[in-house]
Amino acid sequence: MSKFGAMIMGPAGAGKSTFCAALITHLQLNRRSCFYVNLDPAAESFEHSPDLDIKDLISLEDVMEEMGLGPNGGLIYCFEFLMENLDFLTDALESLTEEYLIIFDMPGQIELYTHVPILPALVKFLARAGSLDIRLCAAYLLEATFVVDRAKFFAGTLSAMSAMIMLEVPHINILSKMDLVKDQVRKKDLKRFITPDSGLLEDDPAEAARRAYEGGNGEDDEMADPQDRAAVMRGAGFRRLNKAVAGLIENFSMVSYLKLDVQDEESVGAILSYIDDCIQYHEAQEPREMKDEEYEGMDEE
Numbered sequence: 001m002s003k004f005g006a007m008i009m010g011p012a013g014a015g016k017s018t019f020c021a022a023l024i025t026h027l028q029l030n031r032r033s034c035f036y037v038n039l040d041p042a043a044e045s046f047e048h049s050p051d052l053d054i055k056d057l058i059s060l061e062d063v064m065e066e067m068g069l070g071p072n073g074g075l076i077y078c079f080e081f082l083m084e085n086l087d088f089l090t091d092a093l094e095s096l097t098e099e100y101l102i103i104f105d106m107p108g109q110i111e112l113y114t115h116v117p118i119l120p121a122l123v124k125f126l127a128r129a130g131s132l133d134i135r136l137c138a139a140y141l142l143e144a145t146f147v148v149d150r151a152k153f154f155a156g157t158l159s160a161m162s163a164m165i166m167l168e169v170p171h172i173n174i175l176s177k178m179d180l181v182k183d184q185v186r187k188k189d190l191k192r193f194i195t196p197d198s199g200l201l202e203d204d205p206a207e208a209a210r211r212a213y214e215g216g217n218g219e220d221d222e223m224a225d226p227q228d229r230a231a232v233m234r235g236a237g238f239r240r241l242n243k244a245v246a247g248l249i250e251n252f253s254m255v256s257y258l259k260l261d262v263q264d265e266e267s268v269g270a271i272l273s274y275i276d277d278c279i280q281y282h283e284a285q286e287p288r289e290m291k292d293e294e295y296e297g298m299d300e301e
């Protein structure tokens, strides 16, 4: 029997926990079962209390205090500890039926998604057939406010792509906090972020401001101070690198985004449908008898 899950990932403050809460509320309203797993050892408050909380195994605060580690090293330590104590997950999850959507609320430390191999190992463990056998969808959130700084947007997109390549499970990317940019970005422009277009760097208003600050196009201006000139050359190199990265993202067509406005029930429902499709949730459900109260609900409609 398969189980189904969604791993909600992304940089610090991207809105992961808020999205988890909205997803849970939406599932409850639609009479669907869910199981909320908090894997952020630093998370303190929750809208829905977790059904399983890594802090019951290990807390970041204790690790930092006892091991003398900082927040990032401490987080890696917590995950290494989790990997040595996987029974903590197995014991809680193994009895869940295919009706449940297991929601994993992940921490925001970016190194977890880019260059330490812990997350791929955890995902492999969760998905392994014959063990927990969870069909997992990774959902990577990036704040829509990143569209204001286009170079930053491509850097964020690169981190989404890195997580996608590293984890090797069905993956969706989400632009969160859409409410914050709705009135700032024209619909036509927004499309170029939803499916990233490298041309965005060509007509970047922030870039124009940067060039003006540097005093010209940055490549052939005469400058008195060699240090200024070196800084500008670094700027030019940075721009070329950015363009190359953006071109790579565009050419591979690997990343596109779904829009999330967490206050809007329909938007949350639409993303859930994508998650369901990715993991083929509905195909696996047994036809079930409706409960009496569900029949009653239908009479009223």
Ligand SMILES: Nc1nc2c(ncn2[C@@H]2O[C@H](COP(=O)(O)OP(=O)(O)OP(=O)(O)O)[C@@H](O)[C@H]2O)c(=O)[nH]1
Pocket (backbone or CB within 6 Å): 010, 011, 012, 013, 014, 015, 016, 017, 018, 019, 040, 106, 107, 108, 109, 176, 177, 178, 179, 180, 260, 261, 262, 263
């Ligand atoms: N305007 C707006 N604010 C949001 C939205 N989603 C989250 N926030 C706010 O953004 C902040 C961070 O949200 P969280 O859900 O805690 O983000 P997170 O990704 O879980 O953060 P970490 O776990 O610390 O990495 C909070 O102040 C939220 O209220 C949104 O859709 N719109």
Ligand SMILES: [Mg+2]
Pocket (backbone or CB within 6 Å): 016, 017, 018, 040, 043, 105, 106, 107
């Ligand atoms: Mg969180």
